[in-house]
Amino acid sequence: MPNIKQLEDLTIQTRRDILRMVHRVNSGHPGGSLGCAEFLVTLFNVIMDRQDGFSMNGNNEDIFFLSNGHISPLFYSVLARAGYFPVEELNTFRHINSRLQGHPTTHEGLPGVRVASGSLGQGLSIAIGAAQTKKLNNDNHLVYSLHGDGELQEGQNWEAIMYASAKKIDNLIATIDYNGQQIDGKTDDVVSLGNLKAKFLAFDWEVMEIENGNNIESVLEGMSIAKEKTGQGKPVCVLMKTIMGNGVDFMMHTHAWHGKAPNDEQLAVGLEQNPETIGDY
Secondary structure (H helix, E strand, O other): OOOHHHHHHHHHHHHHHHHHHHHHHOOOOHHHHHHOHHHHHHHHHHHOOOOOOOOOOOOOOOEEEEOOHHHHHHHHHHHHHOOOOOHHHHHHOOOOOOOOOOOOOOOOOOOOOOOOOOOOOOHHHHHHHHHHHHHHOOOOOOEEEEEEOHHHHOHHHHHHHHHHHHOOOOOEEEEEEEOOEEOOEEHHHHHOOOOHHHHHHHOOOEEEEEOOOOOHHHHHHHHHHHHHOOOOOOOEEEEEEOOOOOOOHHHOOOHHHOOOOOOHHHHHHHHHOOOOOOOOO
16 A cells, blocks of 8 residues: 555655746746646656656556646656656756756656657647557556646647547556646636546547545545556546645636746745655755
């Protein structure tokens, strides 16, 4: 059984990393990063079957693709604290010539990053290609991906969703950060997504829901069930309900912090609400 307290402590420290990175350069996306912290911490530290070190091809291990690449502060924190690169490198976030650009890139060779992302709507197609490659190589490991709900307004997703079920890509688990917020407001007000569960079911996917994606035990249970649904001829979608800005009270339940950095006073409040657990960088 995973140590829930350790995962909770790591999540708190990840939130501190996110706040400090974005504040330091007055640039970045804290809202979605904070909302998905429990999920990505749990995915990398418990759910995924990972090898030591990093190889770009990802053979014989589970691999992950971040489609909504603007939540890079979270991605970088999780990768660093999982040992992919030194935690101290988080100090270089969004600096010129840093490996930790605002959206993940591959040209600087950052361990853990397999594709440049942030141009929304492309990640699912890439994850499907990787999943097919594993099948062709007789590699029984899984491909995981994470997407924003507002990102599903991009049409390329629906071509990929149709293709994945048609080709029986059943070694893929695509998780949707279902927080109901995007850069310009609520998703329902910008372009309503309608009944996402019904849509994925209509495209012949297995669909499951995590009602509280900001609770580690719920994430563990939900992703374990999702893994059990793989290998049965259908791709798997996880609709994970989260709160944007989770863990920092003045950032929660609003799109206002999608891409806004906290000032000095706001940083202090956010850090006070998330006391140091493991060690700042």
